[in-house]
Amino acid sequence: MIIIGLTGGIGSGKSSVARYLEEEGFPIIDADRVGHELLDSPSIQDAIVALFGNEVLEEGTISREKLGMRVFADTSLRNQLNALLHPLIKEEIARWCAQQYEQGNTTVVVEAALLREEEGSDPWLSGLILVLSTEENRVARLVTKRNMSEEESRSRIKAQVDPDTKIPRADWIVYNDGDFEHLKEQTARMALALRALGNAAPPTD
Template identity: 35%
Template sequence: MFLVGLTGGIATGKSTVSLMIRELGVPVVDADLIARQIVEPGKKAWKKIREVFGEEILLESGEIDRAKLGAVVFSDIEKRRAINKITHPLIYSEIRSQIFKYLLKGEQFVVLDLPLLYESNKVTSYLYKTIVVACEDELQLERLMARNQFTEKEAIARIEAQMPLEKKCSMASIVIENSGSLANTRKQVEGIVRLLRSSKHHIYNRVVYGGGFVVFLCLAIFLLYWFCLG
């Protein structure tokens, strides 16, 4: 099996592309979904966030008010580090767990949907390919303002807080241009999935890593036998 990273800029359409990939039968590990699940009321991260940030970031239901918490951590880098310290270990632990599950199922490849793929740089060395979803700057701004009800100033601040989209595109193996119609985006996604399915990299991984495990096992047996004879 091999891993493919999927990322993009805020409001460029990464979630739309991720859904299209799923619809084509490709397993996707969604970091955003995991991030929501680990902070559900009563869970470890939820308790720690309530302890650090106080009751004021909770809704009446007990759920975390993501908009309010987002505003708090966005304006304070130390608080942003604090929330990352609470959530990131749990998120990456669940990502590893899901990858292992798909490995056992014999999947050819898995797509990791990671908003901060390049910013965190935790998994890039394990990826066979990386995909960045991009769109025109003005369209990105319009989408973000409409989606989150931000003012233009707020939206620009959120965009500029991320790694520049142009830089992400320069680091990517594949760029999906999502400024046009959904049909055009879907056509790009279908072509990329066909390309990945034609890859033999999963066979290479099995030979290299599977072979390495066999060599290690044989060496361990030999050493055990040698010590027993001695």
């Protein structure tokens, strides 16, 4: 089975690339969405409240906005949250990949911010697509699409690993500093490459 990672910093436009790849027929799983769904689990909610306190609650449930403000302001808390959620997210991704294979889908895409953070990490990936964009364009997207302030946008960008450090570990790079048509053209070429990779892969028992 071919499992392709899709990553990029916040505001880079990786979700747009994911949407275009989905239109090309590739099954997509969004790790952020899986993480959000996990927040509905009572046991996860209890663990998060134990870490962060009741101030991350809103009407008895975890507020993603309040939680996000806490973790982006504190590296230690962010690492603790990642240690709690990431193993569970990976388990769900593994289940989803197995289901896709059973349904006959042999090439799938996993969209996640934290992929190949270090050399040798995530060996289960067959390849990695890295979406890059200038900081100014990323800030503009976050301000326009997520209603963040410029200060908050820059703070969240700086809280993540510099995407440029992943260039040596990426198999394909998408530059998202043009218009939507340019992005779609790059993604269409990417889809051709992924189909060729899938056709060349040996069958999996």
